[in-house]
Amino acid sequence: MAFHHYVLVCGGTGCVSSKADDLFGELAKALDQEGIRDDVQLVKTGCFGFCEQGPIVKVLPEESFYVGVKPADAAEIVSEHIVKGRQVDRLLYKEEDSKVHAKVDDISFYQKQFRIVLRNCGFIDPENIDEYIARDGYLALERALTGGMTPDDIIEELKESGLRGRGGAGFPTWQKWGFSKAVEADQKYVVCNADEGDPGAYMDRSVLEGDPHSIIEAMAIAGYTCGADTGFVYCRAEYPLAIHRLEVAIKQATEAGLLGDNILGTDFSFTIEIRLGAGAFVCGEETALLASIEGKRGMPIPRPPFPAVKGLWEKPTVINNVETLANIPVIISRGGEWFAKVGTEKSRGTKVFALTGKIKNSGLVEVPMGTTLRDIIYNIGGGIPDGRAFKAVQTGGPSGGVITADYLDTPIDYEHLQELGSIMGSGGMIVMDEDDCMLDVAKFYLEFTVEESCGKCAPCRVGGRKLYNILDRMAKGTAEEEDFGRIEDIGQAMKRASLCGLGQTAPNPVLSVIKYFPEEIGAHVKEGRCPAGVCKGLIQYYIDPEKCIGCTLCARRCPVNVIAGERKEVHVIDQNGCIKCGECFDACKFGAVIRR
Amino acid sequence: MAKMTLDELRKLRESKKKELDLRSPDNKSIHVVVGMGTSGIANGAKKTLQAFVDELSDQGLTNVSVRQVGGMGLDFAEPTVEVAVPEMPTVIYGNVDEEVARKIVRKHILGKQLINEHIYDRPAADIVEGTE
Numbered sequence: 043m044a045f046h047h048y049v050l051v052c053g054g055t056g057c058v059s060s061k062a063d064d065l066f067g068e069l070a071k072a073l074d075q076e077g078i079r080d081d082v083q084l085v086k087t088g089c090f091g092f093c094e095q096g097p098i099v100k101v102l103p104e105e106s107f108y109v110g111v112k113p114a115d116a117a118e119i120v121s122e123h124i125v126k127g128r129q130v131d132r133l134l135y136k137e138e139d140s141k142v143h144a145k146v147d148d149i150s151f152y153q154k155q156f157r158i159v160l161r162n163c164g165f166i167d168p169e170n171i172d173e174y175i176a177r178d179g180y181l182a183l184e185r186a187l188t189g190g191m192t193p194d195d196i197i198e199e200l201k202e203s204g205l206r207g208r209g210g211a212g213f214p215t216w217q218k219w220g221f222s223k224a225v226e227a228d229q230k231y232v233v234c235n236a237d238e239g240d241p242g243a244y245m246d247r248s249v250l251e252g253d254p255h256s257i258i259e260a261m262a263i264a265g266y267t268c269g270a271d272t273g274f275v276y277c278r279a280e281y282p283l284a285i286h287r288l289e290v291a292i293k294q295a296t297e298a299g300l301l302g303d304n305i306l307g308t309d310f311s312f313t314i315e316i317r318l319g320a321g322a323f324v325c326g327e328e329t330a331l332l333a334s335i336e337g338k339r340g341m342p343i344p345r346p347p348f349p350a351v352k353g354l355w356e357k358p359t360v361i362n363n364v365e366t367l368a369n370i371p372v373i374i375s376r377g378g379e380w381f382a383k384v385g386t387e388k389s390r391g392t393k394v395f396a397l398t399g400k401i402k403n404s405g406l407v408e409v410p411m412g413t414t415l416r417d418i419i420y421n422i423g424g425g426i427p428d429g430r431a432f433k434a435v436q437t438g439g440p441s442g443g444v445i446t447a448d449y450l451d452t453p454i455d456y457e458h459l460q461e462l463g464s465i466m467g468s469g470g471m472i473v474m475d476e477d478d479c480m481l482d483v484a485k486f487y488l489e490f491t492v493e494e495s496c497g498k499c500a501p502c503r504v505g506g507r508k509l510y511n512i513l514d515r516m517a518k519g520t521a522e523e524e525d526f527g528r529i530e531d532i533g534q535a536m537k538r539a540s541l542c543g544l545g546q547t548a549p550n551p552v553l554s555v556i557k558y559f560p561e562e563i564g565a566h567v568k569e570g571r572c573p574a575g576v577c578k579g580l581i582q583y584y585i586d587p588e589k590c591i592g593c594t595l596c597a598r599r600c601p602v603n604v605i606a607g608e609r610k611e612v613h614v615i616d617q618n619g620c621i622k623c624g625e626c627f628d629a630c631k632f633g634a635v636i637r638r
Numbered sequence: 639m640a641k642m643t644l645d646e647l648r649k650l651r652e653s654k655k656k657e658l659d660l661r662s663p664d665n666k667s668i669h670v671v672v673g674m675g676t677s678g679i680a681n682g683a684k685k686t687l688q689a690f691v692d693e694l695s696d697q698g699l700t701n702v703s704v705r706q707v708g709g710m711g712l713d714f715a716e717p718t719v720e721v722a723v724p725e726m727p728t729v730i731y732g733n734v735d736e737e738v739a740r741k742i743v744r745k746h747i748l749g750k751q752l753i754n755e756h757i758y759d760r761p762a763a764d765i766v767e768g769t770e
């Protein structure tokens with residue numbers, strides 16, 4: 043027998059959401075009192091996000107979303123909503139007035155997410171072209187080729203949409219396509235940048251894995267618009283599943299006549315090939331990427347000329363990021379005007395972020411441009427786990443910077459992030475709490491860019507190494523005050539003189555943490571102290587003889603066996619052999635291991 | 639599939655649209671949809687899928703369609719599975735290991751009850767639904 047209502051209460055295991063258990067009990071009681079216990083199922087759920095506004099109650103099948111529900115509200119929900127069929131308005135989630143959440147059609151925004159790029163991810167079988175077609179797939183290509191849309195019409199539609207490149211720089215897509223279209227050439231190309239080298243970002247992989255046909259369709263539209271008959275997808279070899287699904291999709295599209303000669307009976311022909319990259323960060327930079335496709339070593343060349351004018355084998359080449367392309371079919375089938383309603387004035391549409399780090403609900407989130415960090419972290423992400431305090435968010439990966447608690451309410455778009463000294467980048471968003479050391483974070487990114495520098499230009503090759511050495515000294519407590527000036531000088535030189543974006547942006551993470559966390563960085567330099575207790579050169583673990591009861595747990599956990607002591611006797615750490623891994627600190631149940 | 643004409647493409651779209659609309663009241667069959675992106679698979683989605691197939695066959699259920707899709711982005715709760723049973727709300731389950739998969743077959747599909755502690759929220763409304 044099926045139930046006629048389901049009452050979902052968030053906060054099953056592990057949720058600290060206040061009073062969810064009491065609420066559950068009160069709801070059960072109310073159902074009993076109304077005598078409808080057998081008609082309604084009460085269910086505890088996993089986390090819905092919105093933890094700050096918990097507990098949450100969702101009633102199905104109406105999908106009513108109640109927030110901040112107290113045990114005392116249980117009776118009203120049951121008697122009003124379940125019995126009389128009237129929603130309890132005062133508890134319903136209300137969308138606060140916001141410019142960026144301009145309502146598109148009647149879609150409710152309680153979820154805060156709005157999925158254009160990820161529209162099919164989780165809905166369709168990526169290896170079945172029929173399912174893509176069923177969800178308006180190839181409708182845009184159909185309109186472009188057979189619906190009387192000229193290439194200029196498409197560029198106009200893109201212009202109206204306001205779509206900007208999601209690969210990092212935010213260049214207007216309509217302009218790029220227009221440049222390429224305007225050049226007379228016997229051969230042109232379309233390239234999809236699926237290199238995705240930013241550590242912490244994986245939205246492009248998810249699109250290729252979950253919705254590969256959207257990229258194929260977009261590339262064909264780009265080919266039609268610019269006059270190209272050949273496309274390449276440049277994907278890193280570390281993405282075997284994405285590559286497999288893309289191969290299947292290309293094969294199916296070709297068999298269905300949606301790629302190949304005379305698509306849908308028109309005189310437009312287009313083919314796509316995949317090229318695998320070896321996973322070098324610099325090969326995501328467009329000129330290095332094109333060199334790599336040509337079979338050369340992946341190193342950048344100066345621009346202009348831009349690839350749109352002179353790219354692959356010196357032919358005009360439109361190169362776009364995966365996420366940029368995933369937007370195209372929707373813009374063409376629903377119109378640029380529809381798309382432009384989402385987002386902020388200068389940054390239209392949505393952005394997908396890979397939310398990771400110290401966050402409860404890690405994963406991919408797609409939100410309208412202009413959504414605040416607070417919404418992303420607290421409402422969607424569910425906040426910081428284990429009751430720790432939020433410290434910062436890193437965006438833009440090795441080219442970006444940190445955003446602190448003071449800026450949680452800043453709308454996230456290209457302009458605002460840049461103002462804060464970070465960048466949108468590809469959309470990695472790493473949340474950090476009080477246990478993370480900002481110097482260590484900057485050092486991590488710099489180490490990454492130093493390793494990934496192709497070495498072609500001196501500012502990046504030498505400057506990056508010099509900067510890294512300074513941070514390394516800071517982390518060991520051997521830096522001096524003058525080093526701050528050196529960082530500034532080297533950083534500015536790298537920004538101005540590096541050949542490509544890799545070197546130009548490499549100093550960003552360092553400059554950003556110095557700007558926003560001067561005390562913390564200063565403590566390393568002036569006091570030889572790492573306030574977060576992370577930098578191994580500056581911390582020591584020792585055992586408080588007053589608290590140690592000699593349980594031997596720390597000695598057993600120590601991976602290098604430098605903790606000595608008999609059972610029921612005070613233990614001692616031999617500082618000479620200690621590798622400062624912190625295992626003993628985490629293991630001790632008596633707070634006897636001290637870090638300083 | 640042979641090369642399609644414009645007409646055939648349109649017809650295919652129309653006919654498949656109905657088939658795929660899990661939440662439509664016309665939907666008379668049961669669907670189990672397993673998220674199989676890298677993140678899902680890394681967390682055991684292949685085993686989950688197999689457990690569904692095994693348990694459905696153990697229970698003699700032949701009217702259930704089991705499909706794979708890409709990841710929904712709920713990485714903290716992978717593997718994720720969408721379950722649609724006629725006359726019940728369509729729900730997303732998270733952290734579906736083999737045991738939970740078997741439970742879903744027995745309790746949700748056969749017993750018409752939702753499973754505690756595993757329901758999550760679909761991250762966003764569907765923008766494709768309701769297009770002309």
Ligand SMILES: Cc1cc2nc3c(=O)[nH]c(=O)nc-3n(C[C@H](O)[C@H](O)[C@H](O)COP(=O)(O)O)c2cc1C
Pocket residue numbers: 206207208209210211212213235236237238239240323324325326327328329361362363364366367468542543544
């Ligand atoms: C060091 C470096 C790495 C880059 N990596 C990527 C990448 O992995 N994926 C990407 O789409 N763009 C990357 N870019 C940006 C590309 O150069 C280029 O701007 C982008 O592919 C253009 O596409 P869009 O206009 O659609 O954003 C990188 C740039 C630099 C300087």
